[in-house]
Amino acid sequence: MSVHADPGTHAHTDPATARIVAALGPESEDMPDLGIPSAPPGRGLSDLVAAQGAGGDLVVVVPMTFGRAPAVIADSARTLRDVRGRADGARLALAAPLGDATMLVTRLRAAIRRHPEAASVLVVSPAIDPFADAELFRLARLARQYGHPGLVEVAFHGGSEPDPDLAGGLARLDALGGGRPLLVPATLAPAPVTGRDLPGEGEHLLGPAVLRSIIDTRVREAVHRWDHGAHGPDGPDGPDGSDGIDPALDAEDGHGYAHSHVAADGSVYTHSH
Structure with missing residues (x-):
């Protein structure tokens, strides 16, 4: 990236170079092949990010979740934090996740509308954990709202x-007369x-072209945020969180059973994850 011409102007990173x-x-199991380097959080992601950033390019990691698996987001943040700590000056950014509950409901509705002849719908996903699985029942119910057909189940x-x-799930629909x-x-499978x-x-819920378009949008957003912070007084990994890593460390909060922790000063705080 070029040096500032003056304090008020700077060169922006071209998202196409990220x-x-x-x-x-x-x-993201069995997702369409997009030709994008991919790995689960942990050693695999760490090695891949380090290799991709070896030439000094900005590396943007996109968590492939609709938000039902927040561990993917938090674990990605922990992985990138470790890479950032080992590689001084590494240019890393964690993008927002692929989607959220609103997007998933919207996409489920669109998929249902493509088959107006269907008498019933079975929404299918791999089991993730009790909380993510319970959430899918809620989202399927929202996808059914105001639509056709009225019978939507989950398996x-x-x-x-x-x-x-x-x-x-199929047996339940049969018993309910779902035709x-x-x-x-x-999911992306x-x-x-x-x-x-x-x-x-x-x-597929999302075809390759649509999926790639969403990923490119997340990357552009992350590059814009990184650029904004990279030229500020705190740098790319300062307290403004412009690289997206530190704010995502708490992505699992609110997911799971509530429990308490005792801080060093003796105060008690409760959260869930």
Whole structure:
């Protein structure tokens, strides 16, 4: 990046030059191949980020979650914090996650509208954890609101302790008179194949072009934020949080059972994650 011409002006980073890395999690299993370097948080992501940034380019990591797996965000932040600490002057930024609950509900509704003939819908996802799985029931209910059909159920295919599993979800729709249900994935994987030749099988919630467009938007936002802070008095990793890393360390707060901690001064505070 060029030197300031004066205190009020500076050269901006071209988002097209940023090195994009996708941080993987349970919602990104079997996602379309976009040609983007990808790894789960931890050693794999750490090594990948270090390699991508070796030439001095800004590396932007995008957590591949709709927010149901906040551990992907927090663990990505911890990974980048460690890389930042080891590599003095490393140019790193953590983008906002791929999407949020509002986006997921919107995309579920759009997928349902593409099949107006469907008598019922089964929203499918790998099991993540009890809280993420319970959240999917709420989001499926919101996707159903004001739409057609009126019968929308949830099932889990893969992951840890799927409850109900795919067979159980289909059996419930059968018992409720759901006819031939539409399968809609709530993650980046295609809807599973059931052997019943159901509508929606093998279809993605987001096609490759749409998915890449969303990722590029997140990268542009992160580059803009990084640029804004990089030329401020605190630098790119100052208290303004312009690299997005430190603010994301608390992404899991509010997810999970509430519990208490005792601070060094004896005060007690309660939160959940």
